[in-house]
Amino acid sequence: MRRKITVVGAGNVGATTAQRLAERDYADVVLVDIVEGMPQGKALDLNQAGPVVGYEPKVTGTNGYEESSGSDIVVITSGLPRKPGMSRDDLLAANREIVSGVTREVADRSPDSIVICVTNPLDAMCHVALDTSEFPRQRVVGMAGILDSARFRTFLAWELGVSVRDVTGFVLGGHGDTMVPIVSYTNVAGVPVSQKIDAGRLEEIVQRTRDGGAEVVKLLKSGSAYYAPSAAVVEMIDAIVHDQKRVLPCAALCQGEYGIDGLFVGVPVKLGKDGVEEIIEIELADQEREDLHRSADAVRELVDAMAALGR
């Protein structure tokens, strides 16, 4: 039997994710949205690309959840994106309602699924998905760190004029202004990046990475990034589907790791068929550890703000 992957939210990130998944041809894809006809139309269009690109036309678009039953993986992208000048945190109240409602629907019908949360503010929405689904922490994970790291790697590759494939870097912490690019582990084909780029320039690149999402939002004028975000989601899905045990920066519920307890924060995780199979603890420079804690505090503030909003 083919696997089933449900993508909730058929907007920019959701539809692009569905396209990348359809092209992989390893699962049936169910695309859900509240806008009538839109997920059905996008699914039909995606199916009709199958004969040309060479994949089975097995994408279903729907406004309900029946078709999602028994999914192996559920991706939650439903919610509002940022507008120019907005922070991710400005989306808190509206997206919390949407993510909790959606999680209830999918958790009932796909009780064994792995949920990948994408909706912002990302770390807070992971808490909503975990609390609503009551799934174990291994099966609720957020996408952010791969995207933030990809932005960092892109800027570094451009700076050095080398292939992006040879640039390794991790961005940890919450998916917000306090994210923490881990410079000490960033290297070009094994050579620490600090040997290649002076500290001042490196700091500019770090800052551009932190502002990476806002830079795209500002240029687009409506909507936010989706090509790189959907690529990052599908890298996580590949790791789960093929049980690759990839080590990737993702938002995971820390329970003591990195001295953080009961919070979703971006950390290196081992992703395989069971979801988050391990949170990998790496030794950080003092400043990086401090920054990671500051970033976790920012996530804590959002979680507390949600608690204050009540049920």
Ligand SMILES: NC(=O)c1ccc[n+]([C@@H]2O[C@H](COP(=O)([O-])OP(=O)(O)OC[C@H]3O[C@@H](n4cnc5c(N)ncnc54)[C@H](O)[C@@H]3O)[C@@H](O)[C@H]2O)c1
């Ligand atoms: N984690 C990350 O790194 C990252 C990256 C990019 C975008 N995002 C976030 O992902 C979310 C989606 O972004 P987008 O660009 O695809 O936005 P979008 O507006 O293009 O799509 C969102 C879709 O969600 C749908 N939706 C709203 N409420 C729904 C509900 N209750 N049930 C089902 N569908 C519902 C909307 O109709 C819309 O089609 C935003 O919150 C955005 O901030 C996160």
